[in-house]
Amino acid sequence: xxxxxxxxxxxxxxxxxxxxxxxxxxxxxxxxxxxxxxxxxxxxxxxxxxxxxxxxxxxxxxxxxxxxxxxxxxxxxxxxxxxxxxxxxxxxxxxxxxxxxxxxxxxxxxxxxxxxxxxxxx
Amino acid sequence: xxxxxxxxxxxxxxxxxxxxxxxxxxxxxxxxxxxxxxxxxxxxxxxxxxxxxxxxxxxxxxxxxxxxxxxxxxxxxxxxxxxxxxxxxxxxxxxxxxxxxxxxxxxxxxxxxxxxxxxxxxxxxxxxxxxxxxxxxxxxxxxxxxxxxxxxxxxxxxxxxxxxxxxxxxxxxxxxxxxx
Numbered sequence: 001x002x003x004x005x006x007x008x009x010x011x012x013x014x015x016x017x018x019x020x021x022x023x024x025x026x027x028x029x030x031x032x033x034x035x036x037x038x039x040x041x042x043x044x045x046x047x048x049x050x051x052x053x054x055x056x057x058x059x060x061x062x063x064x065x066x067x068x069x070x071x072x073x074x075x076x077x078x079x080x081x082x083x084x085x086x087x088x089x090x091x092x093x094x095x096x097x098x099x100x101x102x103x104x105x106x107x108x109x110x111x112x113x114x115x116x117x118x119x120x121x122x
Numbered sequence: 123x124x125x126x127x128x129x130x131x132x133x134x135x136x137x138x139x140x141x142x143x144x145x146x147x148x149x150x151x152x153x154x155x156x157x158x159x160x161x162x163x164x165x166x167x168x169x170x171x172x173x174x175x176x177x178x179x180x181x182x183x184x185x186x187x188x189x190x191x192x193x194x195x196x197x198x199x200x201x202x203x204x205x206x207x208x209x210x211x212x213x214x215x216x217x218x219x220x221x222x223x224x225x226x227x228x229x230x231x232x233x234x235x236x237x238x239x240x241x242x243x244x245x246x247x248x249x250x251x252x253x254x255x256x257x258x259x260x261x262x263x264x265x266x267x268x269x270x271x272x273x274x275x276x277x278x279x280x281x282x283x284x285x286x287x288x289x290x291x292x293x294x295x296x297x298x299x300x301x302x
Contacts, residue, residue, distance in 0.1 A: 001295055002288060002291045002292040002295055004273055006288060007270070007273045007274065007285070007288060008273055010274070010278070010282075010284045010285055010288055011273065011274050011275055011278050013284070014274075014277070014278040014282055014284065014285075015275070015277055015278065034131075034135065034241075034245060035132075035135070036132050036189075036190050036191040036194070037190075039123065039128050039131060039132050040123050040128070040194075044128065044131070044234075044237060044238060044241055045237075047241055047244075048237060048241065048290075051244070051283040051286050051287055052283075052287065054283045055283040055284055055287060063281070064244075064281070064283060065245065065281060066241075066244070066245030068135075068139070
């Protein structure tokens, strides 16, 4: 069973890391569109996959957040990645299977996965 | 949307947009009846806006003129012989209540409540407290973000991946108890 004790352990672990996450000049933001259009297109498992992968790789500089409708509903699920000093990258028609590649190549190695981007889809 | 949990996630996000600081999400299932309620203390709607809110061409968004969340939920409820009711007043808040007949062939499953709820809490602002109640003939599960935050302290937000994934598993285990 999941216990509240485990939650305390997470708190202790995170408190040690928090300062790093906030003050890091390499702070990367992953934003998942979670409006009606995104949810209906399958954004929930995509967001879940990002949380799992970020935890798996221990990426302390990455925050995963949610937003409303990004504006191109027909290309949902849409994920935007903001890396400081680099151009925003928009990934479209996302599936959970595509997430690990983006985390590995883009979030870790700073090389966007071009074939998943809006530029490749349009 | 094939799961009621996705509707819950979608409608709850309206309360975030409405600037609510208190949100109550409840699912009450008894016999063949399910009531899903989303109640907030957000900015509320004027009687004029409320009158048209079931119309898909009504939205608070300024980027375009379509808002499908409420109409899709109403359709899902009505398909089972249930309905959707919205009570709202400016400055007071909004309560959206959907009723379903779960024994109707067109009633969607509740689906992945643990996933939907944990992700909703992951994306909800730190200024909002959410209470979740799920009651069935087999039992009752309650979760209050105040209690979770009391354990996590101020420095660790609910948006932290480790916390969101813990919440997902915690909710899943408790939800499993409610299936009779």
